[in-house]
Amino acid sequence: xxxxxxxxxxPCCAAEAAQRIKRININGIPxxxxxxxxxxxxxxxxxxxxxxxxxxxxxKEVKIYNYVPAxxxxxxxSAILKEYKNGK
Numbered sequence: 820x821x822x823x824x825x826x827x828x829x830p831c832c833a834a835e836a837a838q839r840i841k842r843i844n845i846n847g848i849p850x851x852x853x854x855x856x857x858x859x860x861x862x863x864x865x866x867x868x869x870x871x872x873x874x875x876x877x878x879k880e881v882k883i884y885n886y887v888p889a890x891x892x893x894x895x896x897s898a899i900l901k902e903y904k905n906g907k
Contacts, residue, residue, distance in 0.1 A: 843902050846894040854884040859903055874900040 841855035852858075858880040867873045877899050881887060887895050 841902070843898050845891065845898040850895075850898075852881060852885055852899065855881075855899075855902070858884070859906055862903070870900065873903070877903055 839856065840851040840853050842849050843852050843855070844850070858877060861880055862873065862876050865876060867876055874896050878887070878892070878896050881895065881899055
């Protein structure tokens with residue numbers, strides 16, 4: 820993997836983890852996504868082509884650090900992909 824600086828390690832405490840939360844509107848509800856910037860870096864490094872595969876990989880990573888309710892999975896997936904594309 821490439822250089823990720825402080826993001827290549829697990830947060831040492833809750834305070835550090837809280838600094839890594841990105842607020843994303845999911846179905847109109849502001850929702851904190853932990854480690855979002857790290858997730859984006861990891862997915863970008865994989866050079867995945869196609870939105871479906873990119874969204875799948877994003878959600879795979881998001882679920883490592885965040886609880887995603889089953890009934891809201893598609894809403895999370897759409898919102899996270901949109902935010903990921905806005906950050907490019």
